[in-house]
Amino acid sequence: METFTPEMKALVIARLEQKLAEGRLSGTYTLSGVHLTPEQVIDEVRRGTSFGEEIIFAQKQFMDELKRR
Amino acid sequence: MQMFVRPINCHDCGNGFHALGHVVDYAQQQGQEIIDITRDDANKDPVYAALDSNNPSHFYGFGHGSSTRFTGDSEQDIFTVNECDKLAGKEVYLLSCLTANSLGPAIIQNGATAYAGYRISWTWVSDSGSDGDPYQDLYAKGFYESANELWVALIDGASFEMAVQAAIDRYNWWIDYWFDVNPEAPQSQDAIMWLIHDRNGLVALYPGMVMEATVNWPLILGLVAVGIVAYVMLKPAKIRTHS
Numbered sequence: 493m494e495t496f497t498p499e500m501k502a503l504v505i506a507r508l509e510q511k512l513a514e515g516r517l518s519g520t521y522t523l524s525g526v527h528l529t530p531e532q533v534i535d536e537v538r539r540g541t542s543f544g545e546e547i548i549f550a551q552k553q554f555m556d557e558l559k560r561r
Numbered sequence: 562m563q564m565f566v567r568p569i570n571c572h573d574c575g576n577g578f579h580a581l582g583h584v585v586d587y588a589q590q591q592g593q594e595i596i597d598i599t600r601d602d603a604n605k606d607p608v609y610a611a612l613d614s615n616n617p618s619h620f621y622g623f624g625h626g627s628s629t630r631f632t633g634d635s636e637q638d639i640f641t642v643n644e645c646d647k648l649a650g651k652e653v654y655l656l657s658c659l660t661a662n663s664l665g666p667a668i669i670q671n672g673a674t675a676y677a678g679y680r681i682s683w684t685w686v687s688d689s690g691s692d693g694d695p696y697q698d699l700y701a702k703g704f705y706e707s708a709n710e711l712w713v714a715l716i717d718g719a720s721f722e723m724a725v726q727a728a729i730d731r732y733n734w735w736i737d738y739w740f741d742v743n744p745e746a747p748q749s750q751d752a753i754m755w756l757i758h759d760r761n762g763l764v765a766l767y768p769g770m771v772m773e774a775t776v777n778w779p780l781i782l783g784l785v786a787v788g789i790v791a792y793v794m795l796k797p798a799k800i801r802t803h804s
Contacts (some may be wrong), residue, residue: 518748521691522682524658525572525625554754
């Protein structure tokens with residue numbers, strides 16, 4: 493997994509907060525037993541957990557896909 | 562013979578239990594001989610007993626996982642990096658989190674003929690919780706249908722490599738669906754994001770496969786730099802000794 497700069501982390505948190513305000517941020521389920529509400533998704537990124545890193549990585553991949561299209 | 566393991570009582574396992582049930586139904590419709598280990602039988606002792614008595618050629622497991630373990634209905638280990646030799650000689654697909662990092666390679670090293678699984682936390686979005694049939698949920702269906710496609714393709718007689726590609730193709734179909742057909746759905750962007758994450762995290766391993774070598778350039782350059790510095794510092798001393 494990539495490591496992310498504090499700037500990138502802050503950018504992702506801002507984007508997630510915007511999506512939460514717009515009602516477009518979903519909760520997630522994982523097969524490692526983590527179930528997060530939308531608010532907890534943001535908290536996970538803030539706390540820098542391993543799944544928080546995966547959330548940032550997933551956001552990056554999504555942005556790459558948007559650019560590709 | 563194909564063996565399915567699908568727990569239901571572990572956290573958020575209801576969706577996977579019902580999703581894999583669709584594959585079990587499909588295999589039976591196709592006349593395949595199967596063993597369907599479910600609910601509290603989806604734990605280590607009953608699974609090992611079924612493996613010993615039936616010797617299936619394929620093992621399809623759904624459940625929680627980590628880099629080093631795959632667990633069952635009670636969330637206790639079924640396979641670990643130190644105990645996975647029961648899968649020798651089988652094609653294995655684990656719909657679980659992170660097992661491709663260490664458990665997958667261990668499964669291959671212990672004699673499995675093929676392994677597919679995920680190097681990431683396999684993540685899905687659901688509008689109706691995690692208990693019911695995900696095929697009835699607007700968002701969850703795409704995730705489970707894509708993951709199931711690997712099993713479906715194998716039942717249809719595809720090679721393991723083709724089956725992995727079939728799953729990737731199905732992920733892509735759903736990603737296109739959310740981009741092009743239903744982009745206005747409230748969580749369409751998150752559905753796309755996690756489908757990409759899961760698709761990119763799918764890994765297939767085979768015996769003799771050269772594992773991806775990672776070159777630690779910072780370490781190598783650091784060692785070279787230390788070597789140069791040491792050479793420069795020692796060289797004058799050596800000259801002085803001999804002069």
